[in-house]
Amino acid sequence: MSKVRVRIAPSPTGSLHVGTARTALFNWLFARKEGGKFLLRIEDTDRERSKPEFERDIIEGLQWLGLDWDEPIVYQSQRLELYRQEAQRLLEMGKAYPCFCPPEELERRRQEMLAKGITPKYDRRCRRLSPEERERLMKEGRPFVLRFAMPLEGEIRFRDIIRGEIRFANRELDDFIIVKSDGFPTYNFACVVDDHAMGITHVIRGEDHISNTPRQLHLYAALGYEPPQFAHLPLLLGPDRSKLSKRHGAVSLSEYRRMGILPEAMVNFLALLGWYPRDQREIKSREELIAEFDLREVKASGAIFDLEKLLWMNGHYIRQKPVDELAHFLVPYFAEQGWLHNPPTDEEWRYLIQVTPLVQERMRTLQEAVELAEFFYREPESYDEKARARLSKEGVAELLWELSNRLERLEGFDGEEVERTVRQLAAERGIKAAEVIHPTRAALTGRMEGPSLFHLMAVLGKERCVGRLRRAVAWLRSGAESAAT
């Protein structure tokens, strides 16, 4: 029985793209579903562009999503000898040949073909070199690349798990380079050698690789490898339906992580980009996703990355969180504002655990909690437009002044007691409770919307409430009423 082995093979030339994360997720889901292995290979053969910080970002991103790999990470930069051997084999079999054409010369010929209106392709002139000429040029020490000797006729076809049969005429494929002049393998070549060496059974990757597949298939055949199965995932698109890229906004997984997207929300959301559960229930745990995922059900058309839906889903998972767990997640965000230490002191933690439930049902990202909770940590520096308008109404200053006095005299300061005080004041004045509640909220938070007033007052405590009310009164009496209207 052949056990499934899949892999994700990112290049550390940039931070982990959400598209790559989605590809990783589908590979991982498939492996877990089939009881196979999920592997990680770092394609770091591009010396200049590969950076350790990108590698770290990729590894951390995958770990954050919970996409664990089953064997040690494979680094292409450590397998140069293997590529060299396999290239040598192809050379000896006559399935690859050295090409001495200088890059400038190639470019010149390309321009020429372009000018003539023909598809630019390598003219294979070095393929026709006699053994003696090759020998001579080698001896001269002329730099060369290794090219694959593509069959001149026929066609290559393969069965894509998602798209069905795909075929390419060999004459459309040219003698692509497999080893660069510096001795480094090209993407297609290293990829095939590694996938074979790693025993990869299913190559699940982005649709943008479809045109690489016929070349790779020829390589498999030439090297005598058994080819894997292929599944080309639909691309992740921006709002304009072009491939999702930087100009569309955030594309790095780490950016979403920083704005406070939860990993379970990201996993759930990403899983729904190109695949859909049979029962049409979209909220799925990791275990459910594994159990229900089926590669054959993946759609073939591209999917726009809809941030609004991600935010909704994230909000859903946030509301699902136990308060103390969510509070833990908020610590770094609040610490960044200087509101508490990281880790928080006991007192800070007790306060945080009271604040958290009051922002929980309103936040869609962890970052949003900062704005929502600000008034719990800082006295509002100003009142927003609506709050100012509400405060400036007739009699508000006197009303708030009276409320502050009554609150000050309170023994305790829990939600019920505060509520009783507010409602009683309203009753005595013959006005609706809302007539007291709204300006009070404005004075305490600087806004007209937010958590239940009595709850937030209980959390703020007597001192802060009384102080803020009185400062609002002072502000009103100093002539703000006329200034505001």
Place this chain on the structure above:
RNA sequence: GGCCCCGUCGUCUAGCCCGGUCAGGACGCUGGCCUCUCAAGCCAGAGGUCGCGGGUUCAAAUCCCGCCGGGGCCA
């Protein structure tokens, strides 16, 4: 330009293989309920010539042909 892939509400999609439920669900949007506001939650609603044209058929989103549009890769 060449090759390849794709095309169902604004978006993610179910249905297409095995023609025949008012083309279903979700996000978003609108309204209502709840209510001290916002949010959440619950309920309701609007939104789709199934890319277009033709053919097959009693019947086509679904099968066949052509076209158009979008995208990807190579340049």
